[in-house]
Amino acid sequence: MAIEVRIPTILRTYTGGEKAVDATGGTLSAVIDDLEANHPGIKERLVDNGDLRRFINIYVNDEDVRFIGGLEAELKDGDQVVVLPAVAGG
Amino acid sequence: MLTIDQTTYDGIVAHAKRDHPDEACGIVAGPEGSDRPVRLVEMVNAAGSPTFYEFDSTELLALYKEMWDNDEEPVVVYHSHTATEAYPSVTDIGLAGEPGAHYVLVSTREHGNNDGPVEFRSYRIVDGEVTEEEVTVVASLPTP
Numbered sequence: 001m002a003i004e005v006r007i008p009t010i011l012r013t014y015t016g017g018e019k020a021v022d023a024t025g026g027t028l029s030a031v032i033d034d035l036e037a038n039h040p041g042i043k044e045r046l047v048d049n050g051d052l053r054r055f056i057n058i059y060v061n062d063e064d065v066r067f068i069g070g071l072e073a074e075l076k077d078g079d080q081v082v083v084l085p086a087v088a089g090g
Numbered sequence: 091m092l093t094i095d096q097t098t099y100d101g102i103v104a105h106a107k108r109d110h111p112d113e114a115c116g117i118v119a120g121p122e123g124s125d126r127p128v129r130l131v132e133m134v135n136a137a138g139s140p141t142f143y144e145f146d147s148t149e150l151l152a153l154y155k156e157m158w159d160n161d162e163e164p165v166v167v168y169h170s171h172t173a174t175e176a177y178p179s180v181t182d183i184g185l186a187g188e189p190g191a192h193y194v195l196v197s198t199r200e201h202g203n204n205d206g207p208v209e210f211r212s213y214r215i216v217d218g219e220v221t222e223e224e225v226t227v228v229a230s231l232p233t234p
Binding site for chain 2: 008009010055057059062064066082084085086087088089090
């Protein structure tokens with residue numbers, strides 16, 4: 001088992017067009033590092049200076065990770081992660 | 091080119107007028123790959139601001155899950171400008187996250203909440219590059 005990570009259209013250039021990829025890790029931070037190992041460049045689009053980017057939303061089992069520990073949010077096999085860019089502007 | 095039906099066009103304009111002087115925002119979903127904007131979804135501007143808009147993160151996820159279940163995608167992403175022209179701001183360009191969508195900008199600067207014409211313009215925003223496109227309003231979308 002692994003953790004399924006749903007990738008938004010704008011980041012599929014890093015996943016060869018795949019809508020979802022598998023990753024492993026006990027925390028969101030570890031999962032992102034695992035993603036980076038297989039899809040180089042994607043981490044920088046999610047994380048900036050050690051924090052989640054303000055206008056990228058990441059959900060674990062439908063919970064916004066900002067409410068469950070951010071990058072330290074704990075994950076386990078079978079969890080589902082969704083990445084969505086904010087829909088925002090000025 | 092963006093082809094949009096009159097009812098959806100009117101719905102977007104009415105939303106922008108109603109929320110003036112705050113920015114209004116939403117999407118028009120359509121079947122994946124169809125380029126047909128058929129289902130207008132008004133969203134709450136969680137920023138509640140005359141100069142910024144943002145979908146609430148929980149509502150954003152609910153919206154996308156609904157679209158995935160329906161094999162839909164956001165064909166149009168719209169928002170209003172309430173004091174400036176209907177052209178993407180630097181922030182709009184920097185945050186544009188749907189390279190396949192038509193970005194519609196409505197400006198209510200002239201008539202606010204009242205009746206009267208609005209600017210209604212559409213753009214592609216890809217990799218920071220803005221390309222304006224023609225908007226064609228039709229009585230109803232041609233059958234696919």
